Amino acid sequence: MASQTYSIEAPCTKELGDISRAKGNPIPFWNVNVPASLQTKECPEFLQYAFDNAKDRAILSTPDARYQRQSWQEVQDLIKTNRLDLFQRVPTDLRRYREFTTKLAKDYGSVMTFVMQERLRWRDLKPNGRPFEYLEDSEDYKILHNDWPYGVDPRIVHLVVWTKFDLPSDPVTDDLTPQTRHLINSFVDQLFVRNCGSENVIWFKNWGSLKSIHAVEHFHVMLFNPDKSFIDGITHGDVPLAEKIRNSEAT
Incomplete structure (x- = not known):
């Protein structure tokens, strides 16, 4: 897998004075x-x-025009080698993400509160049954688009499975317990692999240090070129916030 290297194009000072595009005066x-x-x-x-x-x-x-999106093969390699820290966003999406989450923290107190109230619309995290007891029409989990997906091949769909039940990790290694991994694998096989094919499905759960939202259990599923009607069905027509914001900026 080819590595990707960026160079800092401007000095890291908090104030540059003149911000023109004149030669010899790089843009911060x-x-x-x-x-x-x-x-x-x-x-x-x-x-x-x-x-x-x-x-x-x-x-x-990095100018957006110079950003190189990660391929499906690269995505699979990063997940299989547990290098989740190497995922990254398109530069303008990263900027929007940081601006939006900073505003959320001020308006809602935390990103978690916003997700609970506005995205999941859950009043509590008390499950009604055992983990993934019901594959369809369960109130104990919800599948939504990742609101701020990584800068990958546009054919890749990035979903998040939010759960009211715990998905335990090993306290020493921070990795999933074998029981939790088996549970998620079974769910992913039944819902995603059956519909998209094993070669087009991969999932991961962030380490605790990489989670942006800690209080609500969730894991990620990435699909290569899935049928749109399937995605609309399992997400109930959900649209990621990043897409909504980009569309609003374009109007």
Whole structure:
């Protein structure tokens, strides 16, 4: 699998003064992919974390036109080798993601509260039955699009399976217990592999250190070029927030 390397195109100072595109005056990372009329002298609050995050700073420094999406083979390799930390978003999507989640934290107190109230519409996390006891029409889990999918081949659909029941991990290794892995495998086989084929399905559960939402159990399923009617059916026509925001910006 080919590795992908980014270079920082601008010095990491919190204020650059002149932000013009003149030769010899590189654009700071927070102004890359931003129209000249909307560029700012100082780094926005929601991107200041990137001064201490080299990976995200490098991505934000990259013009969208130069970003290389990860292929289905690369996606499978990252998951199979447990290198989930190497997933990344398209630069403008990363910027939108950081801006949106910063606003959510202010408006709702936490991203988890927003997800519970607005995305899952669950009042509590008390399951009605055993994990995946009912494959269809269960109130104990919900399948939605990943609101901020990674920068992968556009044919790849990234879903999140949210559950009211626990999916235990080993406290020492932070990896799933064998029982949990078997449980998820069985569910994925019945619902996704049966409909999409094993070669087009892969799943993973983030390590605790990589989770952006800790209080609601969930795991990720990625599908290569699935039938849209199947996706619409299991998500009940869900549309990811990133797509809604991009569409609103275009109008």
